[in-house]
Amino acid sequence: MDDRVAGALSLPDDWPAHPDLSLALNRMGSFDWDLDTGLMHMDRAALDVFDLTADEYDDRPASLAPRVPTDEAQRLDGMVSHALKSGRTDYGAYFRILRRDGTLRWTHTQGFVRRDGTGRPRRIIGIVRDATQELADSTARRELDEERRRRTSLVEGTTAALAHARTVKDVIAVLKNSQGLAHLGATSLVMGLLESGRIHLVADGPEGSYVPGTRYTRVDEQYPMSEVVRTLTPRFIESADDFAASYPILWPDISHLGITSAAYMPLIAQARPIGALGLL
Known part of the structure; x- marks a missing residue:
């Protein structure tokens, strides 16, 4: 979980499977990802964060593709995969989404992995929220942009070499x-x-x-x-x-x-x- 997020949320094990009304304030939405079926329920507030309407999302994570740039999607997929395989109970990251008008907007997600008695991950529950205001601080933006440039430079340098x-x-x-x-x-x-x-x-x-x-x-x-x-x-x-x-x-x-x-x-x-x- 990102240490820069003040007052990080802690969600109880019995959090409802469809928490449609749980996090409607402050442009924050919730999701519940069933890892057995692959379906991920998102409440209306979460859809608003992704600038999606209810009829544009069918509970399949692939339906988010029009709103999540490919490089961001790969980074998030890698982070989630690492959390599931390493035994971690949570993860968090900033990422950008592509809004309907073509502009990019910073977003933040926090996920909490729920496992069964054998340690197998079964669900991920968590939140997504608009992070535009908190990243308006130039220092935080510079840190994120510098990390992105460093990784891009490394891959490009390897390719050239x-x-x-x-x-x-x-x-x-x-x-x-x-x-x-x-x-x-x-x-x-x-x-x-x-x-x-x-x-x-x-x-x-x-x-x-x-x-x-x-x-x-x-x-x-x-x-x-x-x-x-x-x-x-x-x-x-x-x-x-x-x-x-x-x-x-x-x-x-x-x-x-x-x-x-x-x-x-x-x-x-x-x-x-x-x-x-x-x-x-």
């Missing part, structure tokens, strides 16, 4: 070159290729950073490369604490490297995953 690579050896040569890594703002890398349902680690650096037992890992294991191969979504790790909490199996073996952040990206060919690249 690999533009002329034609083989796995070419990719490794480009990225293991110290100047290539510096250009991307990274000090080390890992690269794995998907082979028979496992990820084969084909490159890692600098020397001394290899983690024993990770030459071959399964796609369903709790490793960052496995996650991006499963989700086909980049994973940006913001801090050492984020890394340690998200990947407790891996972190003890790499904490000595002094990693402060990381970016893991799926390698995709013909719409299918072929591996993953990590820059740390």
